[in-house]
Amino acid sequence: MALFQSIFAMLYQFGDTFAFLVISCAGLAVIFGMMGVINLAHGEFIMCGAYVTASAARAGMPLPMAILSGALVAGIVGMIVERLVIRHFYHRPLDSIIATWGISLIATQGVLIVLGSTMQGVGTPLGSVEVGIRSYSLYRLVLMACALGLLGGLYILFYHSRFGVIARATIQKPQMALALGVDTGRVYGLTFGLGAALAGLAGGLYAPTMTMVPTMGATFIVESFVTVVVGGADIFVGAAPAAAILALIKAGLTAWYGQLFGQIGLLITVILVIRILPGGLSGWIKGTTR
Amino acid sequence: MTPTSSTLAPRSRARVLLARLEGPQTMGRGPAFWGTAFLAVAAAAAYPLMADAWTVGNAAYFLIWTFMAMGLGVVWGYAGALSFGQTAFFGFAGYAYGVLTLNLGAAYGLTFVALALSVAFGGLFALVIGYFMFYGRIQGVFIGIVTLSVTLVLETFMAQTAGPQWRIGEARLNGFNGMSGMPPLTLPWFGGDILLYPGPSLYYLLLGLVVVCYLGLRIMLNSRFGNVLVAIRENPHRVGMLGYDVRLYQMLAFGIGGAFAALSGALYTAWGQYITPSSMGLTSAALPIVWVAVGGRRDITATLIGTLVVLAGFQSLTIYGSQYALVVMGTLLLLTVLAAPEGLVVGAMKLLGRVFQRSKR
Numbered sequence: 001m002a003l004f005q006s007i008f009a010m011l012y013q014f015g016d017t018f019a020f021l022v023i024s025c026a027g028l029a030v031i032f033g034m035m036g037v038i039n040l041a042h043g044e045f046i047m048c049g050a051y052v053t054a055s056a057a058r059a060g061m062p063l064p065m066a067i068l069s070g071a072l073v074a075g076i077v078g079m080i081v082e083r084l085v086i087r088h089f090y091h092r093p094l095d096s097i098i099a100t101w102g103i104s105l106i107a108t109q110g111v112l113i114v115l116g117s118t119m120q121g122v123g124t125p126l127g128s129v130e131v132g133i134r135s136y137s138l139y140r141l142v143l144m145a146c147a148l149g150l151l152g153g154l155y156i157l158f159y160h161s162r163f164g165v166i167a168r169a170t171i172q173k174p175q176m177a178l179a180l181g182v183d184t185g186r187v188y189g190l191t192f193g194l195g196a197a198l199a200g201l202a203g204g205l206y207a208p209t210m211t212m213v214p215t216m217g218a219t220f221i222v223e224s225f226v227t228v229v230v231g232g233a234d235i236f237v238g239a240a241p242a243a244a245i246l247a248l249i250k251a252g253l254t255a256w257y258g259q260l261f262g263q264i265g266l267l268i269t270v271i272l273v274i275r276i277l278p279g280g281l282s283g284w285i286k287g288t289t290r
Numbered sequence: 291m292t293p294t295s296s297t298l299a300p301r302s303r304a305r306v307l308l309a310r311l312e313g314p315q316t317m318g319r320g321p322a323f324w325g326t327a328f329l330a331v332a333a334a335a336a337y338p339l340m341a342d343a344w345t346v347g348n349a350a351y352f353l354i355w356t357f358m359a360m361g362l363g364v365v366w367g368y369a370g371a372l373s374f375g376q377t378a379f380f381g382f383a384g385y386a387y388g389v390l391t392l393n394l395g396a397a398y399g400l401t402f403v404a405l406a407l408s409v410a411f412g413g414l415f416a417l418v419i420g421y422f423m424f425y426g427r428i429q430g431v432f433i434g435i436v437t438l439s440v441t442l443v444l445e446t447f448m449a450q451t452a453g454p455q456w457r458i459g460e461a462r463l464n465g466f467n468g469m470s471g472m473p474p475l476t477l478p479w480f481g482g483d484i485l486l487y488p489g490p491s492l493y494y495l496l497l498g499l500v501v502v503c504y505l506g507l508r509i510m511l512n513s514r515f516g517n518v519l520v521a522i523r524e525n526p527h528r529v530g531m532l533g534y535d536v537r538l539y540q541m542l543a544f545g546i547g548g549a550f551a552a553l554s555g556a557l558y559t560a561w562g563q564y565i566t567p568s569s570m571g572l573t574s575a576a577l578p579i580v581w582v583a584v585g586g587r588r589d590i591t592a593t594l595i596g597t598l599v600v601l602a603g604f605q606s607l608t609i610y611g612s613q614y615a616l617v618v619m620g621t622l623l624l625l626t627v628l629a630a631p632e633g634l635v636v637g638a639m640k641l642l643g644r645v646f647q648r649s650k651r
Contacts, residue, residue: 085624085628094431095631097372098623098627099623102621109616221572222439266443271419
């Protein structure tokens with residue numbers, strides 16, 4: 001029984017980190033994988049989703065609905081930003097980083113001016129479950145299920161739906177897709193909006209567990225970037241195994257040495273991975289199966 | 291091409307170096323440019339005679355940041371590797387200066403030894419990061435992500451060093467509040483050391499350093515090394531085919547950029563006698579990018595002018611409405627990238643050059 005308990009504790013720790021990595025990197029990964037744009041305003045879309053979720057939930061909306069509305073608002077904001085700014089940078093990927101960083105500065109400070117330095121959040125729902133002597137937050141178990149659902153949903157969306165086929169065609173051969181009658185501008189807009197909505201979803205899902213401050217997006221940034229880098233250029237192949245490996249390393253180090261060493265461990269892993277596997281995990285997996 | 295073998299007399303070697311002050315990689319040549327530059331330096335040197343000590347100390351503060359900006363200009367503008375993490379080397383050297391001076395003391399000019407050591411440590415740190423990045427052959431946007439992660443993780447690390455167990459010798463790291471109380475730069479002098487507090491004496495030291503670094507960088511960028519860097523930015527594959535080790539050149543450029551950021555960091559700590567983890571945070575990391583992008587990254591003169599102008603503008607904004615300053619910075623960055631990707635100062639300098647050409651004809 002004691003063995004079972006400690007195994008459960010480790011699995012819980014691992015699953016929690018895995019869910020965090022997958023949920024927080026999904027939006028970034030879709031935008032980078034499909035469009036080659038690194039969205040440095042990723043954290044601000046997360047913040048946007050979290051703020052909308054918290055306000056909606058406090059206005060009396062049930063939490064799942066509030067989370068979805070957070071994702072929706074972030075997605076719409078994302079499509080507007082794509083139309084106004086990102087559209088001009090598809091041929092200049094380095095400049096797109098700078099531009100999104102500009103957006104990020106404006107958004108963080110703008111929210112600070114308009115809404116103040118902090119906002120009342122929502123409490124963590126669902127209470128806890130007892131396993132042996134320790135108790136675990138049930139909401140975090142739900143988050144793990146959400147992460148798996150998210151991976152499955154994205155796979156189905158991009159590989160088994162009409163939108164997915166058109167989107168992948170647009171990414172691979174934009175001229176050809178255009179010649180075949182695809183409105184590529186609209187596809188880019190929708191893809192960016194989807195990425196922003198996923199970021200908003202991450203914010204909404206983690207809103208009940210965090211303090212609402214304008215800089216809250218920064219807590220997600222390092223982890224999501226690290227996952228995308230380790231995953232490599234092909235997001236659908238690389239992101240899930242990357243998140244699993246990083247979660248294992250981070251959960252292990254956190255359990256033994258504490259929170260900080262978990263984060264430093266992540267950084268060292270990334271630096272070693274790019275030295276050994278320059279293409280990331282997806283490059284390595286594709287190389288071995290070819 | 292002038293021969294540069296070691297058999298040359300020292301005088302002609304100096305002439306070769308001086309000739310490299312002008313070249314294809316830097317804008318500005320001829321008597322008009324150097325005359326203007328000389329006038330600018332003379333005006334800067336005369337400035338403390340007209341202003342009070344506080345304003346001069348404030349101007350010294352501006353000069354401190356130009357080193358980091360010029361380093362980023364080399365890494366990003368010339369070598370084409372966009373680094374978001376120059377603040378990592380800035381903060382690392384800032385802390386190194388604090389730890390070293392608190393342990394060594396300020397006598398016998400040891401603060402300058404500490405300054406040199408901090409810059410060396412910062413440069414070495416950059417070389418190590420650069421080794422892993424460039425020898426891993428990662429490119430483009432990934433360099434930005436890795437460097438940004440490095441600086442953010444360093445910030446997190448320093449912010450949790452609050453406990454009494456985090457001390458290096460005499461120096462306590464003090465977590466989120468940062469270190470303070472280290473001595474300023476101290477010049478040993480007959481009849482008592484000169485403490486270089488923010489004021490005219492520090493200002494002149496920094497002005498001299500800026501001029502030396504600027505001229506040194508011009509020589510370096512117009513030398514073979516600089517030409518290879520620009521070639522790598524334009525077409526790394528071709529440079530590799532021509533037999534150059536692209537990775538080595540990129541790593542060295544990154545190390546030089548890191549050392550310049552470290553110089554800024556150590557000088558900053560000496561200037562204000564404090565350093566905090568937020569100097570490595572997300573907002574601080576954004577600022578060098580803003581200066582360099584707005585000024586113009588592909589020319590060291592434009593980077594220098596742009597940095598000083600943006601810093602001055604930023605500070606006057608902070609005085610009139612501190613909370614809006616960052617919003618304005620973000621907007622400025624966005625508009626520059628959208629409308630004038632080369633940078634505003636480069637655009638203005640090209641315009642001036644064209645006017646000059648026309649008037650000569």
